[in-house]
Amino acid sequence: MRFSPAAIALSLGLAMVSSAGLSKPELPPISAQAQALAARAAAAQAAGDSALAIDLYETALAVDPAFQQAFVSLADIARAQGLDGKAVRLYREALERDPNDVAALAGEGEALADRGALERAREDLARLRLLCRTDCSDADRLAQAIDQAAAEPVRSAEAVTPATTVEEAERRAEEQP
Numbered sequence: 001m002r003f004s005p006a007a008i009a010l011s012l013g014l015a016m017v018s019s020a021g022l023s024k025p026e027l028p029p030i031s032a033q034a035q036a037l038a039a040r041a042a043a044a045q046a047a048g049d050s051a052l053a054i055d056l057y058e059t060a061l062a063v064d065p066a067f068q069q070a071f072v073s074l075a076d077i078a079r080a081q082g083l084d085g086k087a088v089r090l091y092r093e094a095l096e097r098d099p100n101d102v103a104a105l106a107g108e109g110e111a112l113a114d115r116g117a118l119e120r121a122r123e124d125l126a127r128l129r130l131l132c133r134t135d136c137s138d139a140d141r142l143a144q145a146i147d148q149a150a151a152e153p154v155r156s157a158e159a160v161t162p163a164t165t166v167e168e169a170e171r172r173a174e175e176q177p
Contacts (some may be wrong), residue, residue, distance in 0.1 A: 030064055030066065030067050030069075031063055031064045031067075033060075033063050033064075034060040034061075034063040034064035034067045034070070035060075035067075037056050037057075037059050037060035037063065038056070038057065038060045038067070038069065038070055038073070040056050041053045041054075041055075041056030041057045041060065041070075041073065042073070044056060045073070045077065050077050050080070050081065053073075053077060054074065054077055057070045057073050057074050057077075058070075058074070066097065068094050068097040068098050068101065068104075069094075071090050071091070071093045071094035071097070071104070072090075072091065072094045072101065072103050072104050072107065074090050075087040075088075075089075075090035075091045075094065075104070075107055075108075075111070076107060078090060079107065079110070079111055079114070084111045084112075084114045084115045085115065087107065087108075087111040088108055088111045088112060088115070091104045091105075091107050091108035091111065092108065095108065100131055102128065102131055102132060102136070102138050103138065105124055105127060105128050105131070105138075106124075106128055106138035106139070106141065106142050108124055109121045109124030109125055109128065109142040109145070109146070110141070110142055110145045112124065113142070113145045113146045113148075113149040114145070114149065116149065118146060118149060118150055121142070121145070121146050121149070122146060124142065125139060125142050125143055125146060128142060
């Protein structure tokens with residue numbers, strides 16, 4: 001009986017804390033300066049100057065680190081340059097800020113499919129279809145990328161020829177003292 005008020009207060013406190021995790025966190029507003037830099041970066045990217053676009057997007061992130069769309073744009077540029085590993089990392093940064101970002105999820109899935117990680121790409125596709133309950137062109141594009149990647153032969157296995165055979169390696173190991 002002595003501990004009843006404390007137990008009630010503790011249970012109310014825990015109920016308040018646990019219910020806060022049920023709502024979607026609201027993203028902070030993006031600064032006007034970061035948005036202006038992103039607009040200049042998009043114009044530079046459209047003009048074909050990806051180096052300037054990268055610099056401007058990175059500056060926008062320095063101004064406002066919560067600018068999640070800048071991560072997506074940087075990842076898109078990295079994919080266009082064939083840097084799929086860097087693109088996956090940047091898409092994941094964007095998804096950490098907003099797990100329901102359809103563009104980041106689709107981009108990550110395409111980059112994973114390009115790298116040959118088809119199972120992870122299929123997981124992204126399933127998640128994307130849950131988010132896009134209606135017609136979703138991003139999900140269709142990702143499904144097509146997965147199908148294309150699955151149809152292609154594994155390039156790394158074809159490109160690498162072993163320098164020595166197993167027998168040669170065993171013989172060399174026996175010759176060394």
